[in-house]
Amino acid sequence: MAVLEILTYPDPRLKQVSEPVTRFDEALRAFIADLEETRRAGPGAVGIAAPQVGHFQRIVIVDVSGARRPVPNHGHLVLVNPEITAWEGYAVGREGCLSVPDYTGNVIRAERIHLEARDPRGEVLAFDMEGFEARAVQHEMDHLDGLLFLDRLVSRRNDLFRRKKYR
Amino acid sequence: MxxxxxxxxxxxxxxxxxxxxxxxxxxxxxxxxxxxxxxxxxxxxxxxxxxxxxxxxxxxxxxxxxxxxxxxxxxxxxxxEGHLHRHLEPDVRVTVFGADRAGIVARVTGVLAEVGFNILDLQSDVGGTEAEPIYVMTLEGQAPEGIEAVRSALAAVGGDAGIEVEVTPIETLVG
Known part of the structure; x- marks a missing residue:
């Protein structure tokens, strides 16, 4: 196990598109363990994507179960070759990134998604998810296509924030 | 140097x-x-x-x-004395709107100061018409005593006729 070096913008490698995983072997699982250790070593990251450590395969980790305010979630997720097959609704939310230190900005994401992926052994996974967890998955999956939240920024001012009723 | x-x-x-x-x-x-x-x-x-x-x-x-x-x-x-790379991350957003009246900002920010709220960003606009102006203010900041303290502190202000106060958490996703 090792904490890997995180690439930070403007490193051009962050724009690289990652390749699908084809071999679900011990090497894959060892890398995933390192990726998770790297996520945990960072400042409160709810997710990480393989290309953030210079490993250009379609692998992301998302875990919003420890969010400051509890949100609906599926626990700790390792998603290999993830695909979003359905989107619904949208919301503005604030995002930061391990690869973009000392900056946060507002980004529009789908509010509900249907997600299909493989687990580290190649078994099929499928989830319906919403809100913060869906946002985290979309943020991480962008890395697989060479996109950062900077590519999706909307104005900090005068944004339409969805009025939410709590209780 | x-x-x-x-x-x-x-x-x-x-x-x-x-x-x-x-x-x-x-x-x-x-x-x-x-x-x-x-x-x-x-x-x-x-x-x-x-x-x-x-x-x-x-x-x-x-x-x-x-x-x-x-x-x-x-x-x-x-x-x-400022420097770059000193950002603070807001955790609460307060939106206030209603008929434009003297004292809205003083009341809202006074109440926020009492619960230790640190305003990091504030913008306000006057819209509507000259005859019936409306006031809209959005501010973001850090609430050291938590969002519920902000909500209950502002409840009295929001109770006044004609002023709407909305308090929402800002949950910054880091990934």
Whole structure:
């Protein structure tokens, strides 16, 4: 196990598109363990994507179960070759990134998604998810296509924030 | 050698091209720009601009005074202790709107100060018509006593007829 070096913008490698995983072997699982250790070593990251450590395969980790305010979630997720097959609704939310230190900005994401992926052994996974967890998955999956939240920024001012009723 | 930072304020009647003129003059003089906020308030151009340069406050004023004058702007320069990379992350957003009345800002921010709320960003607008103006304010900041403390502190203000107060958490996703 090792904490890997995180690439930070403007490193051009962050724009690289990652390749699908084809071999679900011990090497894959060892890398995933390192990726998770790297996520945990960072400042409160709810997710990480393989290309953030210079490993250009379609692998992301998302875990919003420890969010400051509890949100609906599926626990700790390792998603290999993830695909979003359905989107619904949208919301503005604030995002930061391990690869973009000392900056946060507002980004529009789908509010509900249907997600299909493989687990580290190649078994099929499928989830319906919403809100913060869906946002985290979309943020991480962008890395697989060479996109950062900077590519999706909307104005900090005068944004339409969805009025939410709590209780 | 690290050069000093200055806060440059320019205020005047708005017109296109002001930012381009000012930033070109600064660039040609070898100054760096840091963070900046420009707004049009009541038809006025207004900018706060972090500028780094070696000529001292007097040098910066000498450089910018003719530019400001040519654009019909008033200039104010202060040396600041600020630095880049000092962002604080807001965790609560407060939106206030209603019929424009004297004292809304004082009441809302007074209540927020009592619960230790640190305002990091505030913007407000007056819309509606001259006969019936409406006031809209959004502010973001840190609530050290938590969002519920902010909610209950503002409940009384929101209870006043004609003022809507919305308190929402800002959950910054880091991934």
């Amino acid at each position: 690290a050069e000093d930072w200055y806060m440059v304020n320019l205020v005047g009647v708005d017109r296109p091209g002001i930012v381009a003129h000012v930033s070109a003059a600064l660039f040609q003089a070898g100054c760096n720009l840091g963070e900046a906020a420009m707004m049009r308030l009541g038809g006025n151009f207004s900018i706060m601009l972090m500028v780094q340069g070696s000529g001292g406050k007097a040098g910066l004023v000498r450089l910018l005074e003719p530019v400001a004058e040519s654009l019909g702007l008033r200039l104010h320069v202060d040396r600041i």
